[in-house]
Amino acid sequence: xxxxxxPPLPADLRDALARGVRQVNTVVLGKPHEVxxxxxxxxxxxxxxxxxxxxxxxxxxxxxxxxxLGLGFQRVQFTSDLLPSDIIGVGxxxxxxxxxxxxxGPLFTQLLLADEINRAMPxxxxxxxxxxxxGQVTVDGTTHRLAPPFFVVATQNPLDLAGTWxxxxxxxxxxxxxxxxxxxxxxxxxAMLGASDRRxxxxxxxxxxxPEQILALRQACAxxxxxxALIEYVQALLAASRDxxxxxxxxxxxxxxxxxxxxxxxxxxxGRPHCVPEDVQAVFPFVAGHxxxxxxxxxxxxxxxxxxxxxxxxVR
Amino acid sequence: xTDRLDRLQFERTxxxxxxxxxxxxxxxxxxxxxxxxxAIALRVFARRRGSATISSWTRVLLTVLLLVVIVTRYGxxxxxxxxxxxxxxxxxxxxxxxxxxxxxxxxxxxxxxxLMSSLLFTQSLLFCTLVGGVLVLILAALSALxxxxxxxxxxxxxxxxxxxxxxxxxxxxxxxxxxxxPRLQAPLWGSRDxxxxxxxxxxxxxxxxxxxxxxDDSPAFRVEFAASRPxxxxxxxxxxxxxxxxxxxxxxxxxxxxxGAAAPVATGRSYDYTITLEATDRxxxxxxxxxxxxxxxxxLDDDQVIVAGRSVTQPREYHLRSDVDAHAAPSLxxxxxxxxxxxxxxxxxxxxxxxxxxxxxxxxxxxxxxAALAMFRGSFTYTLSPPLLARDSVDDFxxxxxxxxxxxxxxxxxxxxxxxxxxxxxxxGYQGGWWSGGYLLVRQSDAHAWAEVWREGTGWQRVDxxxxxxxxxxxxxxxxxxxxxxxxxxxxxxxxxxxxDVASRLWTLSIVRFDALSQRNLLSSLGITDAxxxxxxxxxxxxxxxxxxxxxxxxxxxxxxxxxxxxxxxWTRFRSRLARTGIDERAAEGPLDLxxxxxxxxxxxxxxxxxxxxxxVALRYGAAEPTPTRVAALDRRxxxxxxxxxR
Numbered sequence: 011x012x013x014x015x016x017p018p019l020p021a022d023l024r025d026a027l028a029r030g031v032r033q034v035n036t037v038v039l040g041k042p043h044e045v046x047x048x049x050x051x052x053x054x055x056x057x058x059x060x061x062x063x064x065x066x067x068x069x070x071x072x073x074x075x076x077x078x079l080g081l082g083f084q085r086v087q088f089t090s091d092l093l094p095s096d097i098i099g100v101g102x103x104x105x106x107x108x109x110x111x112x113x114x115g116p117l118f119t120q121l122l123l124a125d126e127i128n129r130a131m132p133x134x135x136x137x138x139x140x141x142x143x144x145g146q147v148t149v150d151g152t153t154h155r156l157a158p159p160f161f162v163v164a165t166q167n168p169l170d171l172a173g174t175w176x177x178x179x180x181x182x183x184x185x186x187x188x189x190x191x192x193x194x195x196x197x198x199x200x201a202m203l204g205a206s207d208r209r210x211x212x213x214x215x216x217x218x219x220x221p222e223q224i225l226a227l228r229q230a231c232a233x234x235x236x237x238x239a240l241i242e243y244v245q246a247l248l249a250a251s252r253d254x255x256x257x258x259x260x261x262x263x264x265x266x267x268x269x270x271x272x273x274x275x276x277x278x279x280x281g282r283p284h285c286v287p288e289d290v291q292a293v294f295p296f297v298a299g300h301x302x303x304x305x306x307x308x309x310x311x312x313x314x315x316x317x318x319x320x321x322x323x324x325v326r
Numbered sequence: 327x328t329d330r331l332d333r334l335q336f337e338r339t340x341x342x343x344x345x346x347x348x349x350x351x352x353x354x355x356x357x358x359x360x361x362x363x364x365a366i367a368l369r370v371f372a373r374r375r376g377s378a379t380i381s382s383w384t385r386v387l388l389t390v391l392l393l394v395v396i397v398t399r400y401g402x403x404x405x406x407x408x409x410x411x412x413x414x415x416x417x418x419x420x421x422x423x424x425x426x427x428x429x430x431x432x433x434x435x436x437x438x439x440x441l442m443s444s445l446l447f448t449q450s451l452l453f454c455t456l457v458g459g460v461l462v463l464i465l466a467a468l469s470a471l472x473x474x475x476x477x478x479x480x481x482x483x484x485x486x487x488x489x490x491x492x493x494x495x496x497x498x499x500x501x502x503x504x505x506x507x508p509r510l511q512a513p514l515w516g517s518r519d520x521x522x523x524x525x526x527x528x529x530x531x532x533x534x535x536x537x538x539x540x541x542d543d544s545p546a547f548r549v550e551f552a553a554s555r556p557x558x559x560x561x562x563x564x565x566x567x568x569x570x571x572x573x574x575x576x577x578x579x580x581x582x583x584x585x586g587a588a589a590p591v592a593t594g595r596s597y598d599y600t601i602t603l604e605a606t607d608r609x610x611x612x613x614x615x616x617x618x619x620x621x622x623x624x625x626l627d628d629d630q631v632i633v634a635g636r637s638v639t640q641p642r643e644y645h646l647r648s649d650v651d652a653h654a655a656p657s658l659x660x661x662x663x664x665x666x667x668x669x670x671x672x673x674x675x676x677x678x679x680x681x682x683x684x685x686x687x688x689x690x691x692x693x694x695x696x697a698a699l700a701m702f703r704g705s706f707t708y709t710l711s712p713p714l715l716a717r718d719s720v721d722d723f724x725x726x727x728x729x730x731x732x733x734x735x736x737x738x739x740x741x742x743x744x745x746x747x748x749x750x751x752x753x754x755g756y757q758g759g760w761w762s763g764g765y766l767l768v769r770q771s772d773a774h775a776w777a778e779v780w781r782e783g784t785g786w787q788r789v790d791x792x793x794x795x796x797x798x799x800x801x802x803x804x805x806x807x808x809x810x811x812x813x814x815x816x817x818x819x820x821x822x823x824x825x826x827d828v829a830s831r832l833w834t835l836s837i838v839r840f841d842a843l844s845q846r847n848l849l850s851s852l853g854i855t856d857a858x859x860x861x862x863x864x865x866x867x868x869x870x871x872x873x874x875x876x877x878x879x880x881x882x883x884x885x886x887x888x889x890x891x892x893x894x895x896x897w898t899r900f901r902s903r904l905a906r907t908g909i910d911e912r913a914a915e916g917p918l919d920l921x922x923x924x925x926x927x928x929x930x931x932x933x934x935x936x937x938x939x940x941x942x943v944a945l946r947y948g949a950a951e952p953t954p955t956r957v958a959a960l961d962r963r964x965x966x967x968x969x970x971x972x973r
Contacts, residue, residue: 235947235948235949235950237946237947237948237949237950238950238951239946239947240947283948284943284944284947284948285947286916286917286918286943286947287916287917287947288916288918288919291916291919320914321914322914323914324913324914325913325914325915325916325917326894326946
């Protein structure tokens with residue numbers, strides 16, 4: 011069988027996507043790679059976790075994405091007293107009708123910015139993660155579907171850990187990608203300092219894409235060809251993570267699926283109808299980094315570990 | 327202190343040490359075993375709690391204490407018993423100070439030694455299997471001690487598996503060493519220096535003494551008959567003859583046995599057979615009633631008992647011929663005759679009176695025997711758990727309890743005969759057995775006692791009073807007649823143990839008793855005759871070197887050879903050519919990155935290479951299966967690219 015990839019995207023969709031990426035890059039200065047990853051995550055249908063210091067532009071990135079994608083946007087600042095019902099919504103008794111009416115919470119949106127997710131208590135975290143995994147929430151026995159596309163950008167502050175509940179490994183797995191932004195480089199910082207307030211810039215943005223187009227892009231993403239040779243490569247990476255002596259818990263099959271989906275999205279963003287190993291390598295650190303369970307006395311950090319895995323796995 | 331043991335490593339070491347000490351349980355003083363178990367358990371518990379280590383003063387004190395108690399218990403610290411107790415104690419104490427990897431390695435090495443020393447006591451198949459299992463535990467603990475970068479946190483199962491593989495891998499070499507290592511004339515182990523009593527028949531018999539023996543299912547000996555088998559009713563294995571009675575205990579003739587037996591009167595069927603006797607620590611050698619000659623190195627006493635020159639401390643094999651119908655000593659001198667009639671004074675008044683009465687009523691000796699047997703048949707019962715007898719055991723048994731087993735009957739019967747003026751004696755030995763394949767297995771539980779009466783002209787004649795009470799004891803054998811005493815007497819279990827005995831016998835014959843002679847036989851069957859010890863050692867080192875070479879080759883074998891398809895081969899070739907121009911091969915690099923590197927290094931190559939990379943990507947990643955014709959075309963184009971060597 012000589013199966014070939016689906017033809018590249020329709021021209022209008024491709025242009026819209028390229029415009030969207032460009033536009034976000036005008037707001038988030040000097041971070042093309044991170045912006046690309048955010049789009050990868052969106053197109054692959056996953057959720058994004060940004061782990062970084064305050065003030066490096068996590069929120070700006072989320073705002074810019076929402077404005078560019080034309081998605082409904084809600085922001086929830088997670089605090090230690092935030093309850094699950096504060097984000098999911100609550101059933102309120104209506105005396106006239108004599109029934110409970112469900113008042114949806116901020117979760118019922120298309121792009122949710124969950125700011126400082128590790129400040130909320132585990133119960134609230136897991137309510138959110140539940141919704142992320144299922145695409146629906148159940149309140150008082152009624153199931154409410156979340157309108158697709160549903161995309162969560164969560165942020166986490168890695169340093170100030172007093173009074174936080176860091177997400178456990180098992181829940182980190184729900185995020186397709188984890189990345190950090192880091193300080194902008196010199197030029198980008200100068201440009202940013204010299205320009206007007208980011209909020210004004212964001213307010214001036216016009217949507218380049220809509221929900222329907224995002225769904226179409228996601229469909230196209232699923233159609234990107236991953237040849238047997240590439241799947242072999244992905245498998246070899248997974249196996250390497252499981253055999254590595256410093257790693258206690260290797261990558262799960264779910265991580266493998268996430269890796270492949272992200273690689274497809276990366277290929278699509280690069281305008282290719284098929285995945286190449288470089289796509290896998292580009293997303294691997296961000297898919298694998300937070301999923302590897304390191305041994306108790308591991309003497310290596312995750313970044314180097316991921317690099318080692320990539321280094322040790324031959325491409326076919 | 328980076329190499330401090332983590333909890334898992336420590337506890338695996340502790341398990342290995344505890345299991346090793348457990349192999350010595352059978353002969354370790356109970357207080358020592360309990361103390362060591364408590365010490366290990368406390369140590370594991372304390373370490374879990376994170377408690378501090380035990381001070382060296384305490385450890386020195388404990389060591390001294392150990393030495394003192396062992397010397398007081400055994401008298402010294404040499405020899406098998408005290409030596410192994412000391413080793414076990416030291417091993418337990420070693421665990422108290424085990425804190426680092428190095429300590430644990432020492433503890434594990436010492437465990438292996440202590441484990442090996444347990445084989446000095448027992449070499450049965452079951453025990454050796456157990457020792458193998460403990461060795462796996464020890465190796466698993468050792469594997470858990472590997473330095474951290476090499477060791478992923480593997481479950482116990484993985485360590486056990488590795489240990490099993492290691493053990494299995496060592497077997498061929500072990501077998502070679504077993505065959506080729508020069509042997510001593512006697513087996514290396516099995517020396518018994520502690521004289522602790524082993525079960526088996528003893529030189530004395532007091533009614534009630536056998537009941538322990540009757541429940542001991544361990545093999546006593548095995549008999550292989552050369553031609554035909556004697557009938558079950560003739561399977562009496564004579565071991566010791568007891569002549570002197572002091573009122574409670576029968577014992578062998580005082581003043582030592584006398585050699586030079588008069589040849590028995592052979593009358594009928596004789597059988598040739600081979601007996602493999604388990605070690606007994608006694609000189610008695612069972613023989614089918616009546617043996618016609620003594621095997622080499624033994625003597626046949628005038629009571630037709632075969633006595634070895636020294637105690638049987640290792641399994642021993644001997645050939646014999648017996649005549650089941652023969653009678654010994656047709657004539658008896660007066661002294662001998664008086665001895666066989668002697669009774670202790672002050673015992674068995676009622677019995678003497680009864681015997682007198684029989685004597686007066688009977689025409690001849692035969693009637694007296696019949697009268698006694700008739701009495702037993704009448705109101706006596708056979709049981710392995712008879713009530714305890716009073717001081718005057720004969721009267722109490724005959725006129726009181728009337729319950730007992732072979733010892734009681736033999737003892738009472740001989741007393742009655744002597745009281746009636748008929749020379750009589752007690753014979754102990756074994757009766758029956760279990761036919762298994764080609765041989766008869768006789769267990770300690772087949773121990774039996776019977777009587778012999780002497781008649782003028784005929785000689786000694788066997789009379790088994792137990793058979794009168796319980797014919798099944800003789801016809802079916804002890805286990806069936808005695809009934810199931812406990813769960814371990816259950817029929818299916820006994821059957822299984824009988825089967826196991828076949829394997830056990832093979833083990834004893836071919837492994838435990840493998841000595842210089844068997845070694846020579848084995849080697850000559852392989853075509854090696856008259857090998858000097860030096861030659862054997864040379865051969866062994868040859869095998870050792872060869873197996874190490876093989877192991878090295880195996881561990882160095884290429885594991886990452888991947889047989890790719892034609893496209894892979896074409897691409898790999900091209901990359902190798904590129905590498906020669908200075909663009910080194912990186913296995914973990916994708917084609918697009920490679921292209922970028924080529925662009926950066928040799929910009930002039932870009933136009934030539936770009937379409938080829940595109941074609942490779944299209945074939946490799948743009949389709950499920952590369953089209954063969956396109957692959958061939960690409961290969962040609964890749965070969966055609968002109969690459970210049972770096973200057």
